[in-house]
Amino acid sequence: MKPKYILAIDQGTTSSRAIVFDHSGRSVGSAQKEFKQHYPEDGWVEHDPLDIWSSQSSVTAEALSKASIASEDIAAVGVTNQRETTLVWNRRTGQPVYNAIVWQDRRTAPYCRKLIEQGLQPMIMEKTGLRLDPYFSGTKLVWILENVEGAREAAEKGDLVFGTVDSWLIWKLTGGKRHVTDVTNACRTLLFNIHTGEWDQEILDLLNIPRQMLPEVKSCSEVYGHVADNLFPRNAPIAGIAGDQQAALFGQCCFEVGMAKNTYGTGCFLLMNTGEKAIASKHNLLTTIAWKIGDKTEYALEGSIFIGGAVIQWLRDELRIIGSAPECDVAAAKDNGGVYLVPAFAGLGAPHWDPYARGAVLGLTRGANRAHLCRAALESIAFQSADLIRSMKADSGIDLMKLSVDGGVSNSEPMLQFQADLLRVPVIRPEVTETTALGAAFLAGLAVGFWESREEIASCWAVDRTFEATMPEEEVAKLRKGWNRAVDRSKAWIEAE
Numbered sequence: 001m002k003p004k005y006i007l008a009i010d011q012g013t014t015s016s017r018a019i020v021f022d023h024s025g026r027s028v029g030s031a032q033k034e035f036k037q038h039y040p041e042d043g044w045v046e047h048d049p050l051d052i053w054s055s056q057s058s059v060t061a062e063a064l065s066k067a068s069i070a071s072e073d074i075a076a077v078g079v080t081n082q083r084e085t086t087l088v089w090n091r092r093t094g095q096p097v098y099n100a101i102v103w104q105d106r107r108t109a110p111y112c113r114k115l116i117e118q119g120l121q122p123m124i125m126e127k128t129g130l131r132l133d134p135y136f137s138g139t140k141l142v143w144i145l146e147n148v149e150g151a152r153e154a155a156e157k158g159d160l161v162f163g164t165v166d167s168w169l170i171w172k173l174t175g176g177k178r179h180v181t182d183v184t185n186a187c188r189t190l191l192f193n194i195h196t197g198e199w200d201q202e203i204l205d206l207l208n209i210p211r212q213m214l215p216e217v218k219s220c221s222e223v224y225g226h227v228a229d230n231l232f233p234r235n236a237p238i239a240g241i242a243g244d245q246q247a248a249l250f251g252q253c254c255f256e257v258g259m260a261k262n263t264y265g266t267g268c269f270l271l272m273n274t275g276e277k278a279i280a281s282k283h284n285l286l287t288t289i290a291w292k293i294g295d296k297t298e299y300a301l302e303g304s305i306f307i308g309g310a311v312i313q314w315l316r317d318e319l320r321i322i323g324s325a326p327e328c329d330v331a332a333a334k335d336n337g338g339v340y341l342v343p344a345f346a347g348l349g350a351p352h353w354d355p356y357a358r359g360a361v362l363g364l365t366r367g368a369n370r371a372h373l374c375r376a377a378l379e380s381i382a383f384q385s386a387d388l389i390r391s392m393k394a395d396s397g398i399d400l401m402k403l404s405v406d407g408g409v410s411n412s413e414p415m416l417q418f419q420a421d422l423l424r425v426p427v428i429r430p431e432v433t434e435t436t437a438l439g440a441a442f443l444a445g446l447a448v449g450f451w452e453s454r455e456e457i458a459s460c461w462a463v464d465r466t467f468e469a470t471m472p473e474e475e476v477a478k479l480r481k482g483w484n485r486a487v488d489r490s491k492a493w494i495e496a497e
Contacts, residue, residue, distance in 0.1 A: 003075035006445045007063070007233060008437035009056060011081045011165050012244070013102065016055040018063035019437045020074075023450070025460030027434065029067025031059040038099060043106040046099035049087050052165065053172050061232045071233035076223075077173075078240030078444030080247040080436050081165035083188045086140035088151065088213075089168070091161050094176050098148045100165070101140040108139035120206070127193045127200055129278065129287030137164060138190030142207050155210050162213040164189070166241050173238060175228035181215040182241035183297065187289040192217070194278055194289055197297060219292040220246075221447040240444030244436045245269045246290055249300065251439030252404040252430065253461045255454050259401055260392070261435070262385055264409035267349070268308035270388045271300045274396055283391035284351045293446070301395060303350035303388035307343040309409040311377045314343070321370050329412050332378055333371035336479075338363040340486035341376040343384075348491070351391040358493040362486045381409060382419040383483045389423060402426045406435045413467075421471035422480070431462040 005028065010017040014037065019030040035055045038046040064071070084103035089096045101107070112132045115121070121132045130136055141162050145152045154160045163171065164185045170178055186192040186199075191209065193200040199214050218224060223237045242250060245263065249271045252261040260272040271290070278287050278299045290300040307314075312325045322328050340362050347355035361373070389400055402425050409415060410429050420427040432438055442460075445451045451460075 003073050005067075005069055005073050005075065006441040006450055007060065007074050007077045007236070008441040008444075009060060009077060009079045009169065010244075010437040010440065011052060011056055011079070011169060013082045013104070016052065016059050017437065018056070018060040019434060019441070020063055020067050020069055021438065021441045025432060025438060025441075027432070029063045029069065031062035031066060033059050041107070045102040045104045047085070047102055049089065049096040049100050049168060052100065052168065056169060057172075057231065064232055071236060074233040074236040075450045076237050076239040076444040076448045077227060077233065078440030078442075079166050079169055079238065080242055080244050080440035081169070081185070083164065083185060083243040083245065084135060084137050085165050086137045086144070086162070087165070087168045088141065088144050088148075088160055088162050089171075090154070091159055094171070097151055097154070097160060098144050101143065103135060105140065106134050108134040108143050111139050111142065124190065124203065126280070127195070127203065128190055129187065129194050129280075130190055131286070132190075136188055136190040138203070138207055138209070141209060145209070155213055158210075158212050160213055161215070163215050166243075167215045170224060170238055170241075173227050173231060174225040175230075178225035179215045180218050180224050182218050182220045183289045183292045184220060184243040184246040185241065186217045188243060194287065194299070197292075219294065221291075221293045221443040223447060237448060238444075239447035240440050240442070242291060242440055242443055245271055245302065246288070246300070247437075247439030247443070248406060248435045249273065249290055249439065250442055251435030251437070252406065253454075253458045254404060255458070256401070258398045259404070260389070261404040261406065264308050264381065264405060264407035266308060266310045266313075268305035268381065268385055268407075270303045270305075270385060270392075272392045272396070272398070272400070274299050274301055274398065279396050281391075281395045283395050284353050285388070285391055285395060286350075291443070293443075301392045303391065305384045305388070306346045306349045308381050308384070309407070310345070311341065311343040311380055312409065314345070315374065315377055322374065325408070326411070328374045328378065329414050331371055332374040332414055334375075336375045336379055337368055337372035338365065338482070339368050339372040339376045340482055341373065341380045342486050342490040343377070343380050344490045348487070350388055352487070352491065354491050356494050357491045360486060360490040360493070362489060363482070375414075378412060378415040379418055379479075381415055382422055383480075385419060386422040386480075400425050402428055404428050404430065406430070406433045413465075416467045417470070420467040421469045421476055424469045424473070427467040429464045429467075431464045
């Protein structure tokens with residue numbers, strides 16, 4: 001009998017998950033396990049690569065067991081992962097030489113500043129679509145080579161390999177037989193030319209990174225290798241890879257130019273499909289590869305918001321004016337009463353990029369209360385996302401067709417309704433909100449014929465609820481004006497060091 005399921009491996013920043021999907025795109029079994037976070041110094045964030053592997057391998061076996069599915073029932077495996085996190089291991093022993101340096105880690109900020117002062121940012125941005133920032137993998141790799149004893153010498157001899165989390169997992173799953181990545185992870189390293197589709201030798205020379213360390217770059221949907229026969233699901237083809245945000249874009253079936261998705265998590269990640277054109281941003285967004293299938297590469301604009309759902313956690317954990325996230329929806333007033341909350345707790349991300357901004361609550365009167373603050377918090381998430389959409393339109397000239405949403409805060413119906421009011425386009429929440437894992441499953445299934453086409457995949461995607469604009473446009477304009485004034489007052493609150 002033909003295999004009936006696709007396994008998605010979803011390796012995240014705080015936990016590892018595995019989800020088994022059937023042909024209709026529904027989950028039939030899943031498992032999740034958190035793993036330890038390491039903070040060796042202020043601003044440093046690390047993971048033990050063996051913790052990543054052990055947690056991921058255990059949840060894979062658990063998900064198959066829960067669904068009573070044998071390895072032979074799995075048609076293919078798709079991999080999606082936290083992006084930018086950087087690992088280096090020995091090519092012969094498979095042992096890591098240092099902990100994984102996580103995307104959140106800021107230790108290379110001085111090095112990035114030095115490169116910017118040398119005038120290198122325009123060249124880097126033109127080739128990679130990225131800013132010179134410690135967020136990305138390249139400078140993390142430089143740090144390991146320069147600071148781990150013997151790493152530079154071993155790398156020059158060809159003994160060490162570099163990879164993002166997808167590369168590490170596939171190395172382990174195949175028993176060390178395959179050292180690969182895909183274009184969506186490669187394009188987040190600062191080392192990959194998104195126009196040529198290759199590692200960029202000029203940048204490698206600039207950063208003094210040996211090319212032989214780097215994985216082979218593949219498309220997002222093809223067979224890369226097979227799971228070793230001593231692991232689950234044994235001998236299954238590994239056939240899809242995408243970084244988490246691109247996987248979510250694919251999982252939301254945003255296949256046409258102008259389609260966009262927003263993941264409302266702790267922060268918010270908004271990506272818009274720009275088709276076969278890589279659009280250079282003039283509004284502080286990132287240009288990134290959406291996916292490559294066959295010989296066709298498609299691109300996206302990406303904006304990130306530092307504090308999305310975390311503002312609700314702040315109301316719960318710091319102010320203690322709500323007991324749970326859903327309580328914010330219940331407590332929120334029907335309007336903000338003139339109160340605006342700018343959650344710039346860690347500065348402002350795109351499109352402002354102001355690390356010296358700080359959080360602010362403005363418009364308080366004697367009548368302002370808990371309900372107004374809850375409403376202002378929900379609105380702040382939608383306002384920030386609308387700012388990104390406006391920048392994307394200015395960069396691309398593309399009108400947003402609709403906004404597909406996922407992530408924890410997409411359960412907030414008052415927030416999604418306000419988002420639709422601001423954007424004046426439909427905001428659509430799907431039935432399956434595990435879109436990151438679903439995107440990896442779709443890519444893997446497409447490679448092995450489990451799904452024949454994007455059209456067939458789109459037929460699996462079902463709407464839970466659509467939110468349409470109901471607020472009068474003049475009222476929206478008034479609220480936007482208040483928000484813009486509040487954001488301006490939060491900027492440059494602390495002095496530059």
